[in-house]
Amino acid sequence: MNQKSTLICILFFSFYSIAYGDVNDQNAKSTNLPAIAHDIATQYHDMGWFSGNVLVIQDDKEIFISSYGFQNIQEKIKNTGHTRFNLGSIMKDFTKVLVLQQIENGSFRLNSKLISFDLGFKQSFADEITIEQLLNHSAGFDDIFVAEYRENPLAFDTIDKKLSVLIDRPLLFKPGTDNQYSNYGYIVLGKILEKVTGKQFEELLKNKIFLPTEMTATTFEPSNSHDHQSVKYTYQYDSTLSEVDLVEHPSPDGGIESTVRDVHRFYQALFYTDKLLQNSNSINRKVFAMDRSHWGAYGGGLGVSAAVEIDLANNYQIVVLTNSDNLVAELISGRILSFIKNGEYDSVRQLEKNFAYEYYKTNGKEKFSKHFKLAYSDEGYSRFIGRTINELGMELLRADSFREAFDMFYYLVSLFPDAPQVYDSLAFAYLSKGDERTAKKTFSQSLAIKADFESDYVSDNYGYDDTVVD
Incomplete structure (x- = not known):
């Protein structure tokens, strides 16, 4: 792949x-x-x-x-x-158990501060983050799926490498004041467990959970x-x-x-x-x-x-x-x-993106653009339509079905012309097709809407700098 x-x-x-x-x-x-x-x-x-x-x-x-x-x-x-x-x-429940086992044996407490484990976090308010906030997704960390990670996730094959992705990034909010699901917070917990116990995370799983519960088929x-x-x-x-x-x-x-x-x-x-x-x-x-x-x-x-x-x-x-x-x-x-x-x-019904694709193939591009939004709601789908169309477009890109993919991304632009994310997706479609110039020019529309917007897909914002794009 x-x-x-x-x-x-x-x-x-x-x-x-x-x-x-x-x-x-x-x-x-x-x-x-x-x-x-x-x-x-x-x-x-x-x-x-x-x-x-x-x-x-x-x-x-x-x-x-x-x-x-x-x-x-x-x-x-x-x-x-x-x-x-x-x-x-579901792994997170296993990590929670390992954390609570360490709390039971007195290694740390729910209110122990992240800073006390000396992992290298120095951003504002990082010294306020607690174990409990990491467990309940209120520490303020972004999720790990930033562009740097998405571009080559297989390169991050250890906890330390994954930890490096956000270790210098500003928090999204002051710890304890909001809640946002963060896989990254559990990577931090895994590192804390390794540091406190002196053992690899995989070894902890095996000896502290798999063996006591006789999970003999699990690795x-x-x-x-x-x-x-x-x-x-x-x-x-x-x-x-x-x-x-x-x-x-x-x-x-x-x-x-x-x-x-x-x-x-x-x-x-x-x-x-x-x-x-x-x-x-x-x-x-x-x-x-x-x-x-x-x-x-x-x-x-x-x-x-x-x-x-x-x-x-x-x-x-x-x-x-x-x-x-x-x-x-x-x-x-x-x-x-x-x-x-x-x-x-x-009742059981088809997945949103599959319904969208079937409607598109049955009715054609023009009718899809004119009538799909109403058909989507009439069918009882309540999931945000922009996410559904974006996911469908990305799957079509993966299949190299570029014409159909571009139909989806241009439809997305028509639905949300003031959203920088739709131009980011369209730019990525051009980049996937090998048209770097048009990709960069398209992404400039994202920046025109939000000057500090960061691409979800390309870590260097398509190489964009302050030069004028013709």
């Missing part, structure tokens, strides 16, 4: 009611739950979208497990209950030689699955290769035993919201979608792991959880 493809991959980033007897009768819902879970998963599989495993546990008893699609499409190896999938950001890194290692596939705009290479290295913010049963073992140990943490400890209960009715953990990325729903009120666990993407795991797990809680769930 070339650099352009890797970058595009990274960017990648009506109501249906079913009732069986009395929907308030938990026993009736439990009886019909396996059929409902299978029906939901099958609908997504039949779209060509879902490939993976679904596990439902009630009172620590396995009441449903089923596999869909292929572990390896090319070799026609079907998914089974033993297939290993990437957990994505930090993927292994192509493993009999049950899944191949990752991305769900394309044309409703097909396309194989993707490794685009990022695992780290404390995302990764782990595991099975649905091993993931269940982790959460069972975490929420119902003292194998990993003292279950009665008030800090542990607060960080994992153990006294609420629900805990959810989700992971996503190119070729990755994973979801865990823990219904603490009714003692259910739902684990959905896939080797496809676009958040299909949490769409499935959320509908299963909805049936458990309410006896009904939202």
Whole structure:
């Protein structure tokens, strides 16, 4: 996979009611739950979208497990209950456990300051950042997916290299005054763990979590030689699955290769035993919201979608792991959880970008430009249309479908002519086609709108300086 493809991959980033007897009768819902879970998963599989495993546990008893699609499409190896999938950001729960273990043994506290670990952060207000703020995404760090990282994520193959990406960047806000999801904050936590313990993060995972919970099928890194290692596939705009290479290295913010049963073992140990943490400890209960009715953990990325729903009120666990993407795991797990809680769930429908592409191909460029926005809302889609069109355009670029991609980016410009981001995307399309001059000229429109705008895709702003672009 070339650099352009890797970058595009990274960017990648009506109501249906079913009732069986009395929907308030938990026993009736439990009886019909396996059929409902299978029906939901099958609908997504039949779209060509879902490939993976679904596990439902009630009172620590396995009441449903089923596999869909292929572990390896090319070799026609079907998914089974033993297939290993990437957990994505569910990794963060493992990192939280490692952090809380160190708090339990007195290595540091929730209110310990980042500055005390001497990692090299010197920007304004960095001395105020606490462990707790890193855990709850209120430290003020940007996410790691800045242009420098996106251009070649495989170059960042260690925690130290990932740490370097934002170590000198200003914080987005004063710590504790706002909240913004940051993978980078968990990379910082991983470095703190390594410094405090003197051990590598992978070693901590194995010895402090995998072994105590008997997660024998789980590893930090993927292994192509493993009999049950899944191949990752991305769900394309044309409703097909396309194989993707490794685009990022695992780290404390995302990764782990595991099975649905091993993931269940982790959460069972975490929420119902003292194998990993003292279950009665008030800090542990607060960080994992153990006294609420629900805990959810989700992971996503190119070729990755994973979801865990823990219904603490009714003692259910739902684990959905896939080797496809676009958040299909949490769409499935959320509908299963909805049936458990309410006896009904939202209807299953096509992904936004796939709906957009089908509408474009069916109606043509002119009708798409005139009518798609209304059709999008009429179909019940509420996701920001600009994000949907941008993602579709980027996927078309990856497929070298330049004419269709440019149709998307020019449509985006027509929708949001005053947004610098749309010219950045259009400029990147020209750059991907090899037209650096037009790319630079197009990006100048972003700067005309916002003079300090920074490209999401090109770290040097397309080589732009203060010279006049003809």
